[in-house]
Amino acid sequence: MAQHVVTMLPGEGTGPEICEAVRLVIDASGVDIKWEYEEIGLGCLEKYGTLLPDKTIKNIAKNKVALKGPTTTPIGTGHKSANVTLRKVFDLFANVRPAKLIPVLKRPWDTIDIINFRENTEDSYAAIEHMVSDEVAQCLKVITWPGSYRIADFAFQWAKANGRKKVYCVHKANIMKMTDGLFLDAFREAAKKYPEIEIGDVIVDNCCMQLVRNPAQFDCLVLPNLYGDILTDLCAGLVGGLGFAPGANIGDNCSIFEAVHGSAPKYAGMKKVNPSAVLVSGIMMLRWLKETAAADRIEKAMFAVLDERKHVTYDVGGTATTDEYAQAIVDKMHAKA
């Protein structure tokens, strides 16, 4: 079996303790990964004067795949988010955020299995903001046809490769006729290459209401950046909270896998947060690396531990620490082996 070299970015707050637990589980799954640790975030600002040191960028560029813990973004200071910078530097244009119901977590729904494809680089995240008078601010919402086509085409490719049936575009083109209109137009153009996939579109506000009432109707959603940010948190809430929501940031050459949640700084060092979201992001990474057997093994063991409810973290009603939960998953894998 080939060895994979993966950049590990433990991040900040609860990030490092989560990443240690996740590494324990992934290493026990039988896959051969050489982890290269690199720094990112506020700590780097003091040491190197930047949130994202060149050394980290170079290592990711070399390895082409990274697993990342959450970082802390300073609010209202001049510093740009390390996350957004990473996405920009590597042009990680596709933010893939699956929302899949974990069987053992009781929810009002029987099935939720949605994959959100969020455009990750444009929209109001292009950082073009001005005070145009002392009482008026503007933010340019930048939507480009190539950027929109690229995310739509990526979603169709993914859907086709993974046997998904429907891809819907989420937008507000009834109001924002130019920007969201262009996004929708590029989506429809991209769809022409995939006649076997059912397409549709849904206005973002209606989509929120439909997601809460009947999430089972949705399969794959393609969204501009801002709607994608918001709707994927909504979906995370539907399937069991931020503790379980994974994500991938994928570009033409590099991929960075990370949870939807942030660094939960108030719990830092307490070893009580749920590492599942980063672990499931790790599982996505293993599938991306074609290590399907190891991915399946971890997923099965994780579901079994959750099902028993003996060694689960506080957010799912247990008292286990981050490490105890991870160790329980490792023990479960070994027991089955």
Add this chain to the structure above:
Amino acid sequence: MATTFSEAARATRKKKEIKLVGVDMYIVTEQGIPTFPDGEFGPFKCEFISNRGTKVWPGFVSPDLMMVNWYRCRFMSTRDVNDSDVDTFLSVLTKKGWWWSAAQKLWTHDGEAAYSKAY
């Protein structure tokens, strides 16, 4: 009603000292990243160029980066400038053959930048 609540609230906002410090030029070109040699634009000097919000000049540009034919070019002033300096600057740009979609003046408010930087 003579004064609405929002008008009353508005009156409490302190007026800020506004100073012109530069111009963001939005330039459309099929020729790749534009270049603006220092010294050719009077009191304005190009500080950075971004495409889709990502800085593409100066410095490293990832070969992965997808660009479109629309660049934001930030010009900062090298001395005190006024609105007619901007008028002159715009006509210089036009004469040099640059096709621009918009210009956005940049100000400081009480000495602080009232505009964002690029990633």
